[in-house]
Amino acid sequence: MSLDEAALREWVHRVVHGMADRRAFLRYMMGLGLSGPFLSHLLASSTPAQAQTPQPRADFAPTKRGGGGKVRLLWWQAPTILNTHLASGTKDLDASRVVYEPLAAFDSDANFVPVLAADIPSLDNGGLAQDGRAVTWKLKKDVVWHDGKPFTANDVIFTWEFAADPATGSTTTGSYADIDHIDKLDEHTVKVVFKEPTALWYDAFFGHRGHILPKHLFVQYKGQEARNAPYNLKPVGTGPYKIVEFKPGDVALYEINTQYHVPNRPFFDTVELKGGGDATSAARAVLQTGEFDFAWNMQVEHQVLSGLERGGKGKVLITTGSGIEHIQVNFTDPWTEVEGERSSLKKPHPFQTDPLIRQAYALAVDRRTVAEQLYGAGGQPSSNFLVAPSRFVSPNTAWEFDPKKAAALLDQAGWKRGSDGVRVKDGQRLKLVYQTSVNPVRQKTQAIVKKTFEDIGIAVELKAVNAGVYFSSDPGNPDTYSHFYTDIQMYNTGPGSPDPQAHMDKFTSWQIAQKANNWSGRNIPRWSHPEYDRLWKQAATELDPVKRATLYIAMNDLVIEHNVVVPVTWRHGVSAANTKLRGMDLTTWDSNLWRLAYWYREA
Amino acid sequence: MSRYLLRRLLISVPVLLGISIVLFSILALAPGDPFGELALNPNIPPEVRFNLRKQFGLDDPLVVRYVRWLAAMLHGDWGYSFVSRLPVQQLILQRLPTTLFVLGSAYVLALLIALPVGILSAMKPYSFFDQVATTFAFVGYSLPTFFTGLLFILVFSIYLGWLPFIYSSTIEARGLAWVIEHLRQGAMPITVLGLFEAASLTRFVRSAMLEVIHQDYITTARAKGLTEYFTILKHALRNALIPVVTVVALQIPTIFTGAVITEQIFRVPGIGSLLIAAIESTDTPVVMAVTFVYATLVILFNLLADLIYGLLDPRITYG
C-alpha cells in the first residue's frame, strides 16, 4: 500500500507525541526501504527531543598515538593537486583529505559526524534556525594547523570566500554559492546565513567539498591567483597527517601529525598514496601480493575480483552506492544537422518519441544478467533513476525483462520484420547507434543489450569513446556525452551529496544541452515535461523533509513512467583491503579516507 | 664533412621551428579538454568551466597561443602544467632519472642480446640455434608488451613472490640495499622492454650480417687466414652495421618518451606515463615540452646516424 503525504505526517506527529507506537512505525518504514538513521532524522527534525550525535564506532581504543608503521594506499588514477577546492577528480579529493578536514563528515549511513565542529547543529541545540535560513557552527577548540597556528572561525569564513569567488574557478563553488554571508560570533563560533531558506544546509563545509583552508597562508592566493599557490602542492592542514613529499601524477608521502586534535590518534606513522596503472593490477597488489593495503574504486569484473580474493590476503569491500548506470534515450534526431548542430530540439527523433518504442527498450534490457554476471556484489538491478539516499527511493516502480512483450510492442507500433530480420516501417530500418565510454564492463554490458535487441529485430551498432574525450566539456568535440550524437548512450551518474536537488535538475526543460549553451546543459536526453518542471521548482524551495521526499519520488516516477532513461544497474562502491585493516567505515557520500585517523591494523 | 655538419646544424633550427608549429597546431586542434572531469559534477555551474578555459587562454586564436608559447620557450620558460601547476621542467626532471634507468637499461640489454645472437644466427643460418632464436624473437615480438608484462607479473610476483611489481620512486634505503631494491623492482620492466626491443633488433642484425657475410671480401679475408672472430668483427660487422645504426638511432629518442604501456603496467613514473596522462587530460604545456625535446633528440640522433654512415662506409659522401 502506498502512503500519501498527509497520512505520513499524521503518523509522524502521533509517534513524536507518544500517541503511536514508535517501533511499529520504524518497522513499517524500514519495510518500505527507508533506513534507520533517516527515520531518526525524520523524527528528530519534528521533535523537541535530544539532538542526535552518533558516536564513532567502537573500535579498539589505543593508548598512544602512532606506532602502526606505514599504510600503503593504491589509487589507479594518480593525484595531481592537493586542494579539494581546485580538484579535478576523486583522486585529488582523497589525497587532500589526508591533510585537510571539513567541519563535518558523512558516515556509511549518511549520518553527520563532527570533525572540526564541536557538534552537529540541529533544531534542538539551536544550531539550525527555524526558518531554514541560518546554521550556527560551534568549532572545536585547541586545534592547530600543521605549522602551529591556531584554527579559528576566520579560516571557516575564508574558505567560503575562496570557494564562492567566481574568479577562483573552484570546483566546489556550487556548494557555497547559496551562502549570503557568514557572521563571526566569536573565535570559535560562526553563523552561516543563506540567501534563501533552504533544507540543504548540509552541503557547505561537509565532506569532500568542505575542507577548511588556512586563511593565513591562502589569503595571498585568492581569486585568479588560486591555482598558483604553492600550498596546492605542499598543503598545510589540520588533519592527522602532514605532507612530506608530493610528486604529482605519481605518489604522495605523508607522516604523522603529532599535534593532531584527537588524542591517541592516528594509528599509522606514515602514509603512502601511490597512483597510476589500471584497476585490475591494483586489485592484484592488494588481494594477491599484499604489497598494498588498500585500493580504491575497483572497477573490475566481479569474476576476476572473486578469483583474486580466494588468496586470502585481502578482501573486497562493498559500499552501498548512489550511482545508477543507465541508458539514455535521445528525444532528438542525432543524424540530421540543423543550423550547425545535430540532436537539435528543432528535429525530434524519427521513432524514439514513440512511447511504445521506449517501453520496448525498457523490457529488452536484461538487467539481472548484467548485475549478476558483470557486477556481482558491486551492483544490483534497479528500476529507479534516483537510488540513494534510501528515503528518496521510489517504491512505485518495477523493472521487467520480457523480450516477447517487447517484440509485441514493436509489432503494435507498426514495425514489421524485414527480410534480414531487422524491423522496417515506412522504409526506415529500426537501427540504433549505442555509445558509451571505453571500459571493459561497459563493453560487455553493450554486448548483452545488443544481443536481446537484435533478437527482437532492432539493429544495433556499438560505439565506445575514449573516456577522456567522452566526458570532456569541449564544445568542439562531437563525441561527448552531452552532444549525444547517437540514438542511445549509457553511463553512470548519481547525486553528489545526500540531497538530490542538483541531481534531479537533469530533466528540467531549462537544462537541455544545445549548441546555444555550448552543450553545458545537464538535460542530455533533451526531454521535457511541464509537470516535471513544476515539481522541481516546488522541491527547491520546500523545507519540510517529508514533503521533499515525496516530491523527488514523484519526479523519479515521472521519468521512469515515460521511459526517458532505462536504469540498468545500481552501482555500489567496490574497494579492496588487506584482511587485517580495520576502521575504514567506507561511505559513498564522502571520501574513502574520511576516517583515516581511525584506521588501524589488527595484530 | 665539417661544412656538412655545420649546414645540418644550422638547418635544424628552422626545421625544429616548423616541427613545433605542426605539433602545436595538432595539439590545439585535437579534441579534448583539460577540465573535462568538471562536466560530470552537477554542483559545478558551467560558468566555472568557461572561466577556467579563459584563464588559461584556451579560447584564444591559435597563432596568439603559439607565439606566446614560443616567446616563453626562448626565455627558458617551459610553462606550467594546467593540471598540477608545477613548472614543466620540474615535472620532467622529477621523472628523468627513472626513465633513463629503466628505459636506458632496457635498451642496453636489448643491444647486448641482439648483437651476439644476431651475429651467431647469421653465421650459421637455419641451424638449431638460429631456429630457436628466431622462434623466441617472434614469440616475443608477436605479443604486445602489456601481455608479456602481465605474464611476468603473474609468474615472478604472484606465483613465485620474488619481485615487487609496483615501482616505487621513493625507496628509503641506503647504499647496497638501495641498489638492490632498485634492481629488484626494475628487473621486470627492464626485462620486458629489453626483450621486446631485442626481438626486432636481432632480426635486423641477423639480416644485415647475412647480406654481408656472403660478400667476396669476406671470403677473401677467410682465405687470407684470418680467424673467424677477427673476420666477423673487423670486416663484416662494420658494414653490416648501417641498417642497425639506422634502427638504433630511430629508437634511442624513444627512450626519452618512455614506453607507455610498460610504464602503465608496472606503474613506473617515467616520462612516458607523464606524456600519456598529459595527452589524456589535454595538458598542452606538458605535451608540447616533452614532444619538443623528443623532436630535438630525433633530429640530433638522425644527424649522428648520418655522420656514422660516413664513418662506417667511406664511400658515402654528402654533396
Added chain:
Amino acid sequence: MRESDKTMAAVRMAPYGATGLAATRSQSLWRHFWRRFCRHHLALLGMTVLMVLTLSTLLGPMVYHHRINDIDFAVSLQGPSLAHPLGTDDLGQDLLARVLYGGRVSMAVGLVAMLIAILIGTALGATAGYCGGWVDHVLMRLTDLFIALPPLPLLLLVVYLFRDTMRRLFNPELGIFLLIVLVIGGLRWMQPARLVRAAFLSLKEQEFVEAAVALGTPPLRMVLRHILPNALSPVIVAASLGVGAAILAESSLSFLGLGFPPDMPTWGRLLFDAKDHLDSAPHWALSPGTMIFLVVLSINYVGDGLRDALDARKVL
C-alpha cells in the same frame, strides 16, 4: 662424357630449365625466381601457413555453426572441448568463431597497413637516397617531422576529422577499415624510408651503378631494376615485423575508442580482453596470441625466401 663436361653442361642448362629451350627473357626470369623461392623450404612452409590462415578466416565463419556473439553464461571461461574447440570467453562466446571472424580484419589490417607503409617508405627513401642533395635533405626533414609527431593526439585528430567523411564515402565498415589502415600505415613509413635511404647511400657508390650509368640507364630504371633489389633486405625484415606491429597497433586504437567497434573481435582486442583472466583462463589468450605469432612467423620466412631468391649471388 667427362665429369667436367657434365658439370659444364649442367651449368649451361640450369637457367633454362629441363627442356633446354631458351624461354623469353621475362618469363624465364620470373620462373627462375619462383623456382629459387620454392627451394627455400621454410619460405614455402610459411606461404602455406599463410594461405591456410587466410582461407580459414575467409571461409570459416561461413561454414562454422557457432556465431561470434552467442552469449551464454552457463559455459563461460571453459577450456577447449568438443563443443567449443578453442574454449569460451567470459561471456560464453565461442572463441574459434571469434578468432576466425576477427582474423579477417586483423590480417587484412596487418597486411594492407604494412604494404602502405612499405610503399610510401620505399618510394621516399629511394628518392632521397638516390637523388641526394637538397631532395634528400627535404625528404629527411619531412621524415624527422613525422617521427617527432606524438601519435596519440594525431590519431585522435585524424579520426575525429575524417571518420564521418569516410563513413559517408564508403559504407561504415569499409570506411573505418580504410581510415585505420591509412592511419597505421601512414605513421609507420619512416623506418623503412630511413632504411632504404641508408642502403641507397652505400649502393649508389658501387661499381655496378657506375657501370649502369655509363651504359646510359635512365634513373627510374636504375633505381627499380638495379639498386632497389639489393636494398630490400632490411625492408623485408621491417615488413615482416611491421605486420605484427600493425595488428597490435589496431588493438591499441580500439582501447582508445578510435578503432573498430568494441564488438569486432580482432585478435588484438581478444588479447586485451583476455589479459585480466590470464591466471584463470589462459586458453583465452592463447588462441589470438598463437594466431598473431603464426602470421608474423610465416611472413618472416616468406620474406627470407624472397630475399634469398632475389639475391643473385646466393646459391640455392
